Amino acid sequence: MTGLTSVLLMGAALYVSFQGQDTFSTAYAALKLASPRIEQPLATDLTSKSSRMRPVAATRSDLEIIEAAIRQTVDGREIIRNQPFVRIQATLATTATSLSGDVPAYDPVAILNKTEPLSKTVLDVATDVYGTDVDGEVAVSQAALPADFIPTRNVSDQGAADFVRGVAQSAYLIDGESQGPALAYAALAPNLRDLSATPESGPTGIAENVTVVPKTLTATEDGLGRTERFLTVRELGPLADTLVRNGFTRTQVSMVESTLANLMPAGGLPEGIRLRILYGPLTKAPESLVPYRMSIYRPEGAPGDRHIATVALSDTGQYVVGLQPDWVEFPAEDVEQINVGNLPSIYRSIWETGRKHDLTDDTIERIIGMFAYDIDMTKRITAGDTIEILETGTTPEAASELLYVGLNLGGTMRQFYRFTAPDGSVDFFDPEGETGKRFLNRRPLEGGGTLRSRFGYRIHPIFKTRRLHTGVDLAAPTGTPIYAGGDGTITYYKWQSGYGNKIEIQHVNGYETAYGHLSRFVDGIGIGTQVRQGQLIGYVGSTGQSTGPHLHYEIKINGNLVDPLSVKLPKDNVLAPQYRAEFDRTIAQINDLMAREPAPVSVAQTN
Structure with a gap:
């Protein structure tokens, strides 16, 4: 009786301790860490106790394999075979993580080395074979047609004449009524809409030499x-692979x-x-x-x-x-x-996005180099900015090579296509046939400096009066190297009033650059010295009328001061006119690849 009573009491105690459950919980549920499902808005601001909403951006991160037939010349023999291509279409990273924590500091001068033309590769993508599916490898041989060869006639002279007569005499309709014969030519003159002074769609184009500054920078200056x-x-x-990419x-x-x-x-x-x-x-x-x-x-x-x-x-x-x-x-x-205080610079975001998609560091640096002369890489991205990349797939014969990059920032698309000229030179050109490299650098000092004062009227930090600031102030530690913004001849090389130690360089076509507040000059150069873009000419200082170490940088065009950060600068390299037709075919073939459906072996993923 005593033993039975003990068993019953122990059983009752165990039942109560398990709250009436007759089965054991899973390991995670036993920890009682599951919280109730509470419906709440997705975009609640996690940084404050208020219910203020913050933006949510859809992200896209697609990496796909596509295939196309290409023509290659191997040992003097033309072959056609299927080639895999890697296509990336992604939203630029809006968060900078440890994935890009060790990237090199932004240095506009170092980017010069990443924009040099490439050596010719073995890959030869031919427009005329796109869309042709081949099994294995097809060899192509060319031979002269026999002198007695006569092609088979497919259309008779009478048939061709009847077709032209039918087209010329056919009627066209407007609002269901016949309007007489249709003319067999395309009108070359502008139509009425083209001549209209007030087009229905409004003015189009991109405003140049315009600086847009937000009314307040408080949100972006927060931590x-x-x-x-x-x-x-x-x-x-x-x-683990997904976690590393994120x-x-x-x-x-x-x-x-x-x-x-x-x-x-x-x-x-x-x-x-x-x-x-x-x-x-x-x-x-x-x-x-x-x-x-x-x-x-x-x-x-x-x-x-x-x-x-x-x-x-x-x-x-x-x-x-x-x-x-x-x-x-x-x-x-x-x-x-999206937390606007977290949005990284364009430079950091491209690194983050590139590494997320396993691009090599050399490829990422070249991509940055293509755009660094037109875009201020230190500016923050905008949520929704995107990038498109096309590479050749890695094969036993060749490593992956970059073919195309498209960067969409703030709704403006910039594109560069790889082109191999008949002389063997390989470079990237925009649709107008110009490279991204400008003949003047917008931030000619190591690291690019930190923008402290823009071009335009301001309250002078020393005299407290409203004056025109004739250049841009790029803050950097004393002794930071300063480089020539472009090829030219030094025309001024000494102290000048409020500029302190100053250098002026005369470039071609009426362009001049000036560099002020230098701590010291570089030995061995002076007035009349020919300098190359990227050549060391001095060091950052705070000489003259200055409140701290920085480079005051100016650009003049035909004697007129302009904003160094926004003025439209001429390209350093332009595609020769005789290559234009072939380059247009290259653009068409790459655009075709970007629009193709992925191959059955696609590895489309979203990370």
Whole structure:
């Protein structure tokens, strides 16, 4: 009786301790970390207690393999074979993470070396074979036609005459009524709409030499804040690869995998899992955001609880099991909440996006070099800016090579196409046949400096009066190297009033540049010295009327001062007219590749 009573009492105690449950919980649920599903807006500002909304941008990160038949000349023999191409169409990264934390500092002068023409490669993409599917490899041989060869007549003279007569005499209709014979030619004169002084669509084109400054920069001058990314892993593979592409370091990935070891489903993660990653700043990495928290969810409709696991960064820098965040409905497309204080510079964003898609550092540097003369790489991107890239696929015979880059910033698309001239030179040209390289550099000092004062009227920092600021002030530490903005001849090389130590260089076609407040000059050069673009001419200082070390940089055109950062500058290299027709064919073939459907072996993914 005593033993039976003891068993009953122990059973009752165990039943109460398990709250009436007759089965054991899963390991994660037993930790009681699952929080209720609370419906809340996706764009709640995580940086404050208010309910103010912040923008949410859809992100796109597609990497696809496409195939096309190309013609190559190998050992003097023409062959046609299928060639894989890698096509990337992505939204520029709106968050700078550890993925790009070790990139070199922005240096406009160093970019000069990345815009030099390339050596000719073995790849020869021919327009006339696009769209031709081949199995294996086809050799092409050319031979003269026999002298007695006569092509078969497909259309008789009478048939051709009847066709022309029918076209010339056919009637055309307007509002269902016959208007007489249609003329067999295209009108060359402008139509009435072309001549209209007030076109219905309004004026078109891009305004040049215009600087747009926001009314307030308070939001962008604040420190980095939090941002959150929602994405779908569309291709089943190692979770570690996806984490690295989204800002986790290899060390952090190891910690995450160790923490999740006992929380993953027995059969592994299903295809199409959803990730929700919260990013935030660390004091030891002020320019990068690190993943604070990551949650893994099953795809909608999959068996089991939607939430699989959550890991969070602890105060000691370790990733531990964390609370499931308040529930939100995952959007159909991948999105990222945009905190304007987190938007990286164009330079950093291109690095982040390139590394996310496994581009080589040399390729990323060349892409930046194409646009660095037209675009201020230190400016922040705008949410929704995009990039398009086309490369040849890696094969046993050749490494991957860049063919095309399109950069869309603020709604303006800039494109560069690779072109191999008959003389063997290889370079990238825009649709007008011009390279991205300008014959003058807009920021001719190491690192590019920090813009402290723009061109235009301002209150003078010393005299406190409204005066025209005749150049731009680029702040940098004393002793920072200054380089010649372009090829030219030094015409002034000494002290000048408020400029302090000053250098002036005369360039071709009426262009002049001036460099003020130098701490010292470079030995061995003086008035009359011929200098090359990128050649060292002096060092940053604070001589003359200056409140701190910086370079005062001016550009004149035919004696008139202009804004160095926005003035339209001539290109350094223009495609020769005799190559124009072939270049147009190259543009057409690349555009065709960018518009093609991916091959059956596509690895389309969204990271």
